[in-house]
Amino acid sequence: xxxxxxxxxxxxxxxxxxxxxxxxxxxxxxxxxxxxxxxxxxxxxxxxxxxxxxxxxxxxxxxxxxxxxxxxxxxxxxxxxxxxxxxxxxxxxxxxxxxxxxxxxxxxxxxxxxxxxxxxxxxxxxxxxxxxxxxxxxxxxxxxxxxxxxxxxxxxxxxxxxxxxxxxxxxxxxxxxxxxxxxxxxxxxxxxxxxxxxxxxxxxxxxxxxxxxxxxxxxxxxxxxxxxxxxxxxxxxxxxxxxxxxxxxxxxxxxxxxxxxxxxxxxxxxxxxxxxxxxxxxxxxxxxxxxxxxxxxxxxxxxxxxxxxxxxxxxxxxxxxxxxxxxxxxxxxxxxxxxxxxxxxxxxxxxxxxx
Amino acid sequence: xxxxxxxxxxxxxxxxxxxxxxxxxxxxxxxxxxxxxxxxxxxxxxxxxxxxxxxxxxxxxxxxxxxxxxxxxxxxxxxxxxxxxxxxxxxxxxxxxxxxxxxxxxxxxxxxxxxxxxxxxxxxxxxxxxxxxxxxxxxxxxxxxxxxxxxxxxxxxxxxxxxxxxxxxxxxxxxxxxxxxxxxxxxxxxxxxxxxxxxxxxxxxxxxxxxxxxxxxxxxxxxxxxxxxxxxxxxxxxxxxxxxxxxxxxxxxxxxxxxxxxxxxxxxxxxxxxxxxxxxxxxxxxxxxxxxxxxxxxxxxxxxxxxxxxxxxxxxxxxxxxxxxxxxxxxxxxxxxxxxxxxxxxxxxxxxxxx
Numbered sequence: 001x002x003x004x005x006x007x008x009x010x011x012x013x014x015x016x017x018x019x020x021x022x023x024x025x026x027x028x029x030x031x032x033x034x035x036x037x038x039x040x041x042x043x044x045x046x047x048x049x050x051x052x053x054x055x056x057x058x059x060x061x062x063x064x065x066x067x068x069x070x071x072x073x074x075x076x077x078x079x080x081x082x083x084x085x086x087x088x089x090x091x092x093x094x095x096x097x098x099x100x101x102x103x104x105x106x107x108x109x110x111x112x113x114x115x116x117x118x119x120x121x122x123x124x125x126x127x128x129x130x131x132x133x134x135x136x137x138x139x140x141x142x143x144x145x146x147x148x149x150x151x152x153x154x155x156x157x158x159x160x161x162x163x164x165x166x167x168x169x170x171x172x173x174x175x176x177x178x179x180x181x182x183x184x185x186x187x188x189x190x191x192x193x194x195x196x197x198x199x200x201x202x203x204x205x206x207x208x209x210x211x212x213x214x215x216x217x218x219x220x221x222x223x224x225x226x227x228x229x230x231x232x233x234x235x236x237x238x239x240x241x242x243x244x245x246x247x248x249x250x251x252x253x254x255x256x257x258x259x260x261x262x263x264x265x266x267x268x269x270x271x272x273x274x275x276x277x278x279x280x281x282x283x284x285x286x287x288x289x290x291x292x293x294x295x296x297x298x299x300x301x302x303x304x305x306x307x308x309x310x311x312x313x314x315x316x317x318x319x320x321x322x323x324x325x326x327x328x329x330x331x332x333x334x335x336x337x338x339x340x341x342x343x344x345x346x347x348x349x350x351x352x353x354x355x
Numbered sequence: 356x357x358x359x360x361x362x363x364x365x366x367x368x369x370x371x372x373x374x375x376x377x378x379x380x381x382x383x384x385x386x387x388x389x390x391x392x393x394x395x396x397x398x399x400x401x402x403x404x405x406x407x408x409x410x411x412x413x414x415x416x417x418x419x420x421x422x423x424x425x426x427x428x429x430x431x432x433x434x435x436x437x438x439x440x441x442x443x444x445x446x447x448x449x450x451x452x453x454x455x456x457x458x459x460x461x462x463x464x465x466x467x468x469x470x471x472x473x474x475x476x477x478x479x480x481x482x483x484x485x486x487x488x489x490x491x492x493x494x495x496x497x498x499x500x501x502x503x504x505x506x507x508x509x510x511x512x513x514x515x516x517x518x519x520x521x522x523x524x525x526x527x528x529x530x531x532x533x534x535x536x537x538x539x540x541x542x543x544x545x546x547x548x549x550x551x552x553x554x555x556x557x558x559x560x561x562x563x564x565x566x567x568x569x570x571x572x573x574x575x576x577x578x579x580x581x582x583x584x585x586x587x588x589x590x591x592x593x594x595x596x597x598x599x600x601x602x603x604x605x606x607x608x609x610x611x612x613x614x615x616x617x618x619x620x621x622x623x624x625x626x627x628x629x630x631x632x633x634x635x636x637x638x639x640x641x642x643x644x645x646x647x648x649x650x651x652x653x654x655x656x657x658x659x660x661x662x663x664x665x666x667x668x669x670x671x672x673x674x675x676x677x678x679x680x681x682x683x684x685x686x687x688x689x690x691x692x693x694x695x696x697x698x699x700x701x702x703x704x705x706x707x708x709x710x
Binding site: 001002003004005006007008009010013015016017018019021023029032034035036037038039044047048051052053054055056057058059060061085086088089092096097098099100101117118120121177178203204212216217218219220221229230231233234236237238239240241242243244245246247248249250251254 | 356357358359360361362363364365368370371372373374376378384387389390391392393394399402403406407408409410411412413414415416440441443444447451452453454455456472473475476532533558559567571572573574575576584585586588589591592593594595596597598599600601602603604605606609
């Protein structure tokens with residue numbers, strides 16, 4: 001391969017590798033944290049209604065309808081809402097617009113593995129901060145003098161939730177830098193302990209959410225960020241210097257209807273939570289250590305069986321889960337909470353494998 | 356506004372301002388170069404078929420189906436195709452991956468006004484090269500020793516087409532840098548003189564196209580780049596360090612079907628070309644100077660009437676066209692080729708205004 005024409009940044013990139021999207025049917029797919037339920041029927045209807053001649057016209061570059069729905073859901077102003085093509089695109093803009101500073105940014109050693117990739121892409125220095133032995137974020141380890149702080153809550157791939165009181169302590173101690181709470185999985189926290197209510201008091205707080213998991217719309221690519229209008233303005237400037245229309249007409253229509261269908265959201269999130277609690281018990285009864293999870297996945301290890309071997313054996317039975325070859329967690333498997341019949345298939349397969 | 360938390364780059368940005376997307380009905384909207392015809396019925400059908408429970412699943416991050424269709428259309432390999440969320444996103448990645456070099460890049464003084472914005476976003480130095488007095492690109496003015504070259508062909512907002520022979524001369528003279536031909540409007544060139552066939556012989560050529568105008572899918576956000584596999588690999592690395600899934604399931608399905616419906620494409624492009632030729636004559640009969648256009652818009656000026664005044668008068672009659680307050684072209688209007696009844700409404704209004 002000739003790299004003659006490449007910009008310098010390209011040579012140094014080690015791109016993110018998303019969880020596999022196999023093209024085989026009949027798999028029990030528990031590897032990318034998708035919601036086991038279909039999207040809201042109202043969202044389906046809204047997308048159907050949007051398909052037609054108007055697709056010849058550009059979408060609203062500001063996606064105002066969607067911003068209004070999100071603002072209403074969270075009881076904040078529209079100018080406190082930024083929307084993008086999945087939370088991955090939102091996060092990319094966040095790194096470039098709010099986390100690129102002379103001092104290194106901080107994130108946990110075990111976390112979403114896209115963060116260091118964004119740092120490479122935008123030439124941002126970072127330091128990782130070790131989770132505790134039980135894989136908890138210790139806010140006192142995030143010392144002021146950083147260029148920003150980011151982590152998911154619940155954290156991925158551990159599933160562990162940090163309390164709002166701890167987040168508030170972190171925000172107060174780091175008022176000179178932006179703290180980004182990536183709430184991709186917050187919908188599955190029992191009491192939905194989102195940090196959004198703290199936005200009113202902390203101008204350095206940015207909360208990122210996505211419809212991919214919470215609203216079963218991974219296939220539609222819609223994410224958003226909430227924060228003080230000054231933070232949102234920075235994101236808008238970068239977005240409008242990158243791509244005027246990241247959300248197509250169908251995504252705007254579907255996401256708006258999904259956000260507004262709060263009854264369906266509540267029903268499906270409770271179903272996932274119930275399945276998670278049951279699956280945790282089932283795996284504990286098979287001697288797995290299961291980290292306490294408030295996400296739509298669990299992070300487990302078996303005291304006697306190698307994780308990559310277990311993943312391989314599951315795969316032979318058409319069940320795919322995610323294994324990260326990474327220090328500290330190489331003996332863990334991350335398992336998405338499927339529908340009850342998928343969870344049952346997993347437990348049955350594990351019972352066979354463990355003998 | 357407090358900019359305390361902003362990265363340095365944000366302060367310096369002057370974001371791109373897209374053409375207005377007014378929320379009023381009953382406008383004759385000739386300001387953003389949308390196709391006057393609806394998308395292919397097969398594309399509509401494909402999108403309808405994709406709406407359902409599977410939207411809970413992530414899309415194919417590589418959009419292989421779509422890449423296959425594009426590769427087949429152009430008679431090239433899949434590894435020579437890059438796809439993105441509209442050609443604006445594709446261009447953003449092109450600037451970061453292939454146009455950021457120690458030497459300044461070159462583009463015309465009158466061209467797509469997003470180019471200098473990308474340069475700001477990625478801190479890329481550029482020089483503009485003046486078009487001729489008749490607004491033509493003179494390839495001899497693009498001297499080797501540059502960091503790259505980019506322009507639309509047909510150029511925007513002039514509509515003028517550069518011949519393939521001239522493009523080949525440019526490619527040969529600048530073999531040390533990437534030459535990007537932005538073919539957003541090439542579908543409306545009578546003989547479709549795309550530079551794609553030159554890809555096989557020039558590893559420094561990248562061609563960018565979009566379905567927004569050519570396939571009446573501005574509302575769906577799909578663009579692509581074609582070139583040597585080494586150039587495409589650079590784009591893939593940046594894309595996979597930015598957002599794994601920029602194309603949602605509906606966009607992949609709709610774009611694939613639209614690309615495959617070559618009969619509908621040919622029919623609608625010929626209709627737009629015929630309307631353009633008729634409108635050019637009508638405006639010439641109203642004393643307008645009309646630049647020769649091979650795009651789905653025309654660029655016109657009246658010898659006796661101020662362009663911004665004309666735009667204002669048209670707007671009062673619910674007809675919107677685009678006016679750029681920019682040296683050399685401030686007396687021009689860019690007018691999208693609408694359906695015949697829209698063109699007729701425009702001509703009637705202009706006749707009234709000119710008295």
